[in-house]
Amino acid sequence: MGPAARSCAGAGGTTMSRAGEAIRRHHGKIRAILSQHVTALREGRAEADPQALAAFLQEDLLPHAVGEEKALYPAVDPLIKAYGKATATMSVDHEFIEGSIRRIVQAVQEWAQAEEAEKATRFATLRDLALQLEAVLTLHLEKEERVYLPLFEEHLPEEEQERVLHAMHEAHGHESEQALDVRALPPRERHPLIMRTFDALKPGQSFILVNDHDPKPLYYQFQFERAGEFTWEYLEEGPEVWRVRIGRA
Known part of the structure; x- marks a missing residue:
């Protein structure tokens, strides 16, 4: 089977496939959820929920990164070698994101266990870590959507795109196991x-x-x-x- 049927035009005139659109939709979802958490933390809103933030990072964002490392990047890597650059820089992003998640989860635990007099300081630390992660993640997803997904959609057969998407979902399910x-x-x-x-x-x-x-x-x-x-x-x-x-x- 030839390249996947296209649904609409993407960046630079590249048309988008079903699998590529599914990945973009999940990017949009995690962007929106993280932004909501960060805004609530930064503004000190009553609905700010550090425990929910930690759960989202561990159960959705981190497994998303793992799924890409295990399925999407291996599929894109030969395409990058043929048409662009290596995936190493994106893997470095994931290493940074994983480190940020660990630091935020630790900060949430320290905030939850802190004496009342220390709560504000712990909360400020948590807020700053979340803001830092939001900035890195926004850039990371932008690079994927502008560089990787157009190659993925333009040069991989449809059945291979679906296999990659399925493998990402499987990795997500395994890695989202709660600790x-x-x-x-x-x-x-x-x-x-x-x-x-x-x-x-x-x-x-x-x-x-x-x-x-x-x-x-x-x-x-x-x-x-x-x-x-x-x-x-x-x-x-x-x-x-x-x-x-x-x-x-």
Whole structure:
């Protein structure tokens, strides 16, 4: 099959495909959501929600970057070699974005745990980190849409574009698995939060529990209260950190 059927004209006269448009739509979605969070933080609005921001970054933005690294960039790379430049600079962007996400998530945790007198300072730090990420992400997405997607749509067959889009979706689903780090929480708050997180899962979904000791008592609680409903898989077993994938059967 030849190049994909085009739906409309893009930048520089390049026409756009269904897969390319799907990627652009997701770019628009994550731009809009991040902008809403950043505006609320910057202006100190009542609806500013640092926890929701951290969840969006970990569950949507980071998996989007992973999906591109695993599927879109390998497809575009030979096209860049033939028609343009290498993808290395874009991967550097993703490294920076991933680092920013880690810093923001850490800042959210520090803000949530801070004494009331320190809340404003922690919030200002979080706001500045979010603004920095917004600027980098805006530029990163602009480069993808002006350089990569036109090549992707113009020179890849339609079935290959669809394969790349499907692979990106698969990577998104895998990498969006939530990590629940309870190490900073008081012991009495850990099990209730873990059980609430589990109860919110749909069948087949899971999350990664991060703990500072072997959560064997939690396993027994699951056996007693959720017998036959859960899966339990150790990913890391100490001596300082334990990671367990807990899923709904």
